[in-house]
Amino acid sequence: MKYIDGFREKDAALWLNRQIAQAGDQLAARGRTVHLMEVCGSHTMAVSRSGIRETLPSSIRLLSGPGCPVCVTDAGYVDAAIRMAEQGAIIVTFGDMVRVPGSHQSLADVRAQGGDVRICYSPADALRVAAENPGREVVFLAIGFETTAAPVTTLIPSARQADIRNLSLLTAFKRVPPALEALVADEEVQVDGFICPAHVSAIIGAEAYRPCVEGHHLPCTICGFEPLDILYGIVDLAEQLVSGRAELVNQYSRVVRPGGNPAALQLFEKYLTVCDASWRGIGTIPDSGMAIRGEFVDMDAARRFGVSTEGGRPDPGCRCGDVLKGKIIPPDCPHFGHACTPPHPVGPCMVSSEGSCAAFYRYGGGR
């Protein structure tokens, strides 16, 4: 299919590599090494799978950011879901969440002990489970960035229309732009430009990054997930840094519009409210979350069960927080590949298929 193969063409990739090398030489001649952060977990996986990291000159480095939704979900959130399962609720979740370690155990452990934890493909599956089990509480684990928050939020009006009252959402939605602001403000984090997420941007729109670009003089480029998309994004950011420019560039205009997806944004406006959110390994970031708005709070699982998502204690040796902030790359963590592997993950970045540690473990790429 041309909309796939055309974005993986080898000669174009070699041409883009040549442009990257030229920009890299110019940066190196000035004694500069620049750090570009790919914020999205799917970009991290695409970069690792295509081997892009290994083709870059030493003056251009790629860092993985906090863009894997499972990875940034707090241990306390997992603990709360486990308590709900222990109280007899049916937990419906995307597959990645099942093996994420909480403070003491994971949902997979709870399921092995007889807990009712069901993996779904679409949030709409939760409606079906709730309709089929009218005598039981059904909790959907509503995690994710704006891309996932939009489909999940449709559950609120859908449940009301179908008069399904035994379904609730345990929300831990995350918003990307405030996380970028927090990373830029962290003096320990070195970022010179962002490769902005593709499908988050489809929901929130390209203009959502304008404050970051103009407020911090930081180049931001929105890229698709294909290898040529990512290489061209790196060319753009490197050339901006060579010339001292900081611009917002939408390289994924075939999907991302300046103002985003109006239907999704209307859903957020009607059913959700912006709140502070706790990011695993990073801490609380102001305005970086979305919770259920007051009129619809009867669908908030934390409230319905009287369970808090705070106070989780992840493994003290886990350095996922430093990986998520781009302070280290996964091979720098002492657990990586030893105590922490995909079959036996210590931290969430090794669990999710989008996690940086899982990507490095599977495809290599340490430098």
Add this chain to the structure above:
Amino acid sequence: MCLAVPMILVEKCSPAAGVVEMEGTRCGVDLSLTPDATVGDYLVVHAGFAIERLDRDEADARLQLFADMADLQRKAGQ
């Protein structure tokens, strides 16, 4: 996980439900986030929902740009 692969809308069963296809594989899709989608559109599908339509003019322009780069690379390599 975000899927980069656009899928073509082959059937619209109701204003908010349709069927998408990619290389012979068909599956249901919720269209409530893309109410203007019509049969023949390429859609970006995430968690069973179409989250945006692919703009074919933009996609074709970008493909042409990459094709031009490939030509430059081949000429430079000769």
